[in-house]
Amino acid sequence: MPASLLTCPRILVAGLGGGSGKTIVSLGLARAFTEQGLTVQAFKKGPDYIDAKWLGLASRSITSNLDPFLLSSEVLRNLFWSRAQGVDLALLEGNRGLYDGKDVLGTCSSADLAKSLQCPVIIVADCTKVTRTMAAILLGLTTFDPEVDIRGVILNRTAGGRHQKILRQSIEKYTDVQVLGVLPKLPENPIPERHMGLISDAEFSHDPFSELANFLRTHADLDACLNIARQVPAVTLDLAPLYPCSGKSVPVRIGVARDAALWFYYQENFEALQHAGAELVEFSLLADPELPDVDAVYMGGGFPETLADGLTTNAAMRQSVKERVLGGMPLYAECGGLMYLSRELHYEGATYPMADVFPLETKVFKKPQGHGYMSALVASPNPFYPLKNRLTGHEFHYSRCVDTSGIESFVFDVELGQGMAKGHDGVLYRNCLAGYTHMHALGNSLWARNFVSAARIYKECRDAGRPCPDIRLE
Structure with missing residues (x-):
């Protein structure tokens, strides 16, 4: 199959570590953009079944997992572009911290995935008991690997007006990272957790997605997030079939x-x-x-x-x-x-x-x-x-x-x-x-x-x- 010029608006939501709030933000963004009438295709970096299921429900799509250990780089890119063709937004949720991989080189990290797919990154940062230091953290993230396109940050679990003001001003003074949202602390997790992470949707009757979408609409700039997703390069790729054709044997x-x-x-x-x-x-x-x-x-x-x-x-x-x-x-x-x-x-x-x-x-x-x-x-x-x-x-x-x-x-x-x-x-x-x-x-x-x-x-x-x-x- 000859090489094709492929394009799709896309963003990867990453965190500073596990529990930073990236899943809540990803779910809120997925449902908010879906409610705007956009066709959102969700992806989960890593082998996680549970987050992937929730992302699929939020985006009303079937989520695919993109894992650089389970899949070769060629197959991974093929899978992504096979799913992303013709949609309004490909929303990828990372796992663990942005640069965390299976070794000291960060192999199989969310950063590696972002570079492979030429995908801009939005950081979700837990700001509990932190102000000006967050600017230093973001500065470190952007200089650690200049090939990773970190375009914005959503500040999570902020305490109040003064806390939010110092965070925003520090980041704007010392970095080029755009503050895309400032989220207050939620009184409780909208999706309860237990061993292995979030609970199954089959055991949870309440639909939290519209609530999360309203939360993101109120406290984040969704237009700015979408603008970042749309400022992406086209990719030239030989898009191959994901599966070999079967014979005509009796099914x-x-x-x-x-x-x-x-x-x-x-x-x-x-x-x-x-x-x-x-x-x-x-x-x-x-x-x-x-x-x-x-x-x-x-x-x-x-x-x-x-x-x-x-x-x-x-x-x-x-x-x-x-x-x-x-x-x-x-x-x-x-x-x-x-x-x-x-x-x-x-x-x-x-x-x-x-x-x-x-x-x-x-x-x-x-x-x-x-x-x-x-x-x-x-x-x-x-x-x-x-x-x-x-x-x-x-x-x-x-x-x-x-x-x-x-x-x-x-x-x-x-x-x-x-x-x-x-x-x-x-x-x-x-x-x-x-x-x-x-x-x-x-x-x-x-x-x-x-x-x-x-x-x-x-x-x-x-x-x-x-x-x-x-x-x-x-």
């Missing part, structure tokens, strides 16, 4: 467990399966009595611990899942899905029976048991990845497998990350693979094709009345 049906218990999924994973030849059928582990008529199942992550009572109560679904797995149906599970497929889940002093596919017990702790990027080598034959293939992903779990003595071997040798046991992740029974690793299909291009191929083998065996074999890639 298969893949069930997706999607409800308040399990909902951590990347949209691109769904699209990769569909392009490989799958029809996706959503079902609920909480509400449905059994699995639908499908040829395979995909279980993502989520909060099975907070919905554990409902998962246990639905014994018919747990039995249905176990019986299908015993019959050779392919099933791929990540994190929360692993917890569901285990024998028991321990949470806040209670024990909940799960699907009992694997001889494992998981327990939820007060602190994270695994948090960060993951890299692993495929060490055992399985239906989804060839041997010696390198799997890239991430993990964020408060649960841990408290006893893995019943597991004879693991599928993945972990090079980076924690996994299920020291140096290992991924368990396999028949054609069911489960582990703590979350992966992105655009960074693991063989996954969707192999998943669909395994589902097709199962479908052909079932249609012919034959037992399904254990499917193993070499």
